[in-house]
Amino acid sequence: MSQIEDAVAQHYTTGALTERVRDALQASGVDPDAATVADLKAGDEFHTGGVAATDHLFAQLAPTHATRVLDIGCGIGGTSRYVVDHYDSNVTGVDLTPEFVETAIALSDLVGLSQKMSFQVGSALDLPVPDAGFDLAVMLHVGMNIDDKAGLFSEVARALATGGTFALFDVMGGSIDEPLAFPLPWSTLPETSFVDSPDVYKNAAAAAGMELVAENDRTEFAIAFFQEVFERVAESGPAPLGIHLMMGETAPEKFQNYVANLEAGRIRPTEMIFKKTG
Ligand SMILES: C[S@@+](CC[C@H](N)C(=O)[O-])C[C@H]1O[C@@H](n2cnc3c(N)ncnc32)[C@H](O)[C@@H]1O
Numbered sequence: 001m002s003q004i005e006d007a008v009a010q011h012y013t014t015g016a017l018t019e020r021v022r023d024a025l026q027a028s029g030v031d032p033d034a035a036t037v038a039d040l041k042a043g044d045e046f047h048t049g050g051v052a053a054t055d056h057l058f059a060q061l062a063p064t065h066a067t068r069v070l071d072i073g074c075g076i077g078g079t080s081r082y083v084v085d086h087y088d089s090n091v092t093g094v095d096l097t098p099e100f101v102e103t104a105i106a107l108s109d110l111v112g113l114s115q116k117m118s119f120q121v122g123s124a125l126d127l128p129v130p131d132a133g134f135d136l137a138v139m140l141h142v143g144m145n146i147d148d149k150a151g152l153f154s155e156v157a158r159a160l161a162t163g164g165t166f167a168l169f170d171v172m173g174g175s176i177d178e179p180l181a182f183p184l185p186w187s188t189l190p191e192t193s194f195v196d197s198p199d200v201y202k203n204a205a206a207a208a209g210m211e212l213v214a215e216n217d218r219t220e221f222a223i224a225f226f227q228e229v230f231e232r233v234a235e236s237g238p239a240p241l242g243i244h245l246m247m248g249e250t251a252p253e254k255f256q257n258y259v260a261n262l263e264a265g266r267i268r269p270t271e272m273i274f275k276k277t278g
Pocket of ligand 1: 005008009012044045046047072073074075076077078079094095096097100122123124125139140141142145146185186
């Protein structure tokens with residue numbers, strides 16, 4: 001693991017996560033041993049818009065039971081379980097943070113989906129997967145921790161079969177070129193944050209033999225989503241189960257800074273879908 005990767009994994013390690021998710025389920029009135037995929041959704045999709053964002057991305061992908069899916073930077077496996085639950089595909093999840101991988105395995109066991117899934121600790125820049133082994137690679141809110149976008153795209157191209165799809169949803173640079181307010185959900189300090197413009201992604205994809213087939217600016221969706229979340233929290237307080245469980249004590253500040261950066265136009269949550277042509 002590189003020094004940056006070490007620091008990123010440290011950032012996401014908050015301790016006893018599986019236990020805290022189980023406790024939060026209990027506090028929400030759900031028996032953790034009888035939990036369903038849906039019960040976990042409030043706390044296992046660690047990206048802007050949660051499961052609504054996942055719905056939006058996958059509506060453009062429509063995998064089948066035969067699609068071999070790779071979830072890059074899978075976190076605690078929320079998106080991976082979504083794919084198995086909705087499409088019955090086989091999913092491999094890879095993530096840098098050992099605690100997230102442990103929790104991904106435990107939660108997938110809990111909801112009875114482990115037969116269709118496997119999770120491994122590993123880097124997006126050196127994926128522990130075979131060449132051309134996947135038809136669909138997805139990556140949600142991971143690129144902000146990866147400086148080497150060219151290396152990322154060439155590694156994803158290696159893992160995809162020809163004609164395969166790479167779908168991502170990342171926080172990219174907005175129209176206003178100003179320093180970001182920190183801490184943010186993906187990084188406490190600028191040193192481990194690599195928010196790049198959409199052009200950096202597109203150039204890296206083209207160099208790796210991938211063709212852009214869709215691009216969606218999700219800023220308006222993100223602003224509306226956070227407005228609703230803040231209103232809900234102001235009315236009834238934070239729900240026990242939420243992505244704050246993965247964000248440490250500064251979670252409220254990280255959310256506030258994210259929204260401030262978003263409203264100032266410094267960041268732009270963006271979906272991109274590519275096809276591997278070569
Ligand atoms: C904001 S979370 C998103 C997790 C998950 N994709 C989701 O949407 O729920 C970012 C994730 O990227 C992982 N990550 C960051 N850099 C990575 C890298 N170079 N290789 C693999 N995973 C990485 C982190 O460990 C973390 O789980």
